[in-house]
Amino acid sequence: MTDRERLQRILHEQIPISRAMGVGVVALHSLSLELSAPLAANHNHAGTGFAGSLYSLASLAGWALLRQYLESHGMKAQLLLADARIRYLRPATGDFSVISRMERAQASELLAALCRGRKPRLELKIRIRSGGHQVASFTGSYAAAPVSD
Numbered sequence: 001m002t003d004r005e006r007l008q009r010i011l012h013e014q015i016p017i018s019r020a021m022g023v024g025v026v027a028l029h030s031l032s033l034e035l036s037a038p039l040a041a042n043h044n045h046a047g048t049g050f051a052g053s054l055y056s057l058a059s060l061a062g063w064a065l066l067r068q069y070l071e072s073h074g075m076k077a078q079l080l081l082a083d084a085r086i087r088y089l090r091p092a093t094g095d096f097s098v099i100s101r102m103e104r105a106q107a108s109e110l111l112a113a114l115c116r117g118r119k120p121r122l123e124l125k126i127r128i129r130s131g132g133h134q135v136a137s138f139t140g141s142y143a144a145a146p147v148s149d
Contacts, residue, residue: 004028007068018060021053026097028068031107035061036097049092054128058138059084061100062124066142069107077114077144082121084140092130100126110144119145
C-alpha cells in the first residue's frame with residue numbers, strides 16, 4: 001500500500017464524512033498534498049459545489065498534511081482546526097480539489113516547537129479549484145499539541 005493509499009484509508013476511517021464525500025488523495029509530497037471530491041456527492045440545490053463540502057475538504061487537507069508530515073518525522077500530535085476563514089469566488093461546476101502546502105520554515109518551526117513540548121499554531125492557505133478555476137480560498141489556523149505514547 002502506498003503512502004497516498006494509506007492516508008486515504010486513514011481519512012475514511014478516522015473522519016467518516018470524508019468517505020461520504022468521496023474524498024480521494026490525489027497527490028502526496030513532503031510539504032504538500034492534493035485532495036479531491038466528486039461534485040456528484042457534494043452538490044447543492046443548484047447543482048454546484050455545496051459550500052460546506054468545499055469548506056470541509058479544505059479543512060481536511062490542512063489536517064491531513066500536518067498529520068502526514070509529523071508521522072513521516074516519527075512524531076504524533078493532537079491536531080485541531082482552531083480558526084478558519086473561507087472566501088467563495090465562483091461556483092464549483094464540476095469535481096473539485098484542494099491543494100495544501102506548508103513552507104519549509106513552517107515545517108521546521110512546527111517540529112521544533114513540538115520537540116520542546118510547546119503547542120504551536122500554524123496557518124495554512126489552501127486553494128480550492130474546479131473546472132480549471134480557483135473557486136475559493138481557505139485560510140486555516142491549526143493547533144498542535146504534543147502526544148506521548
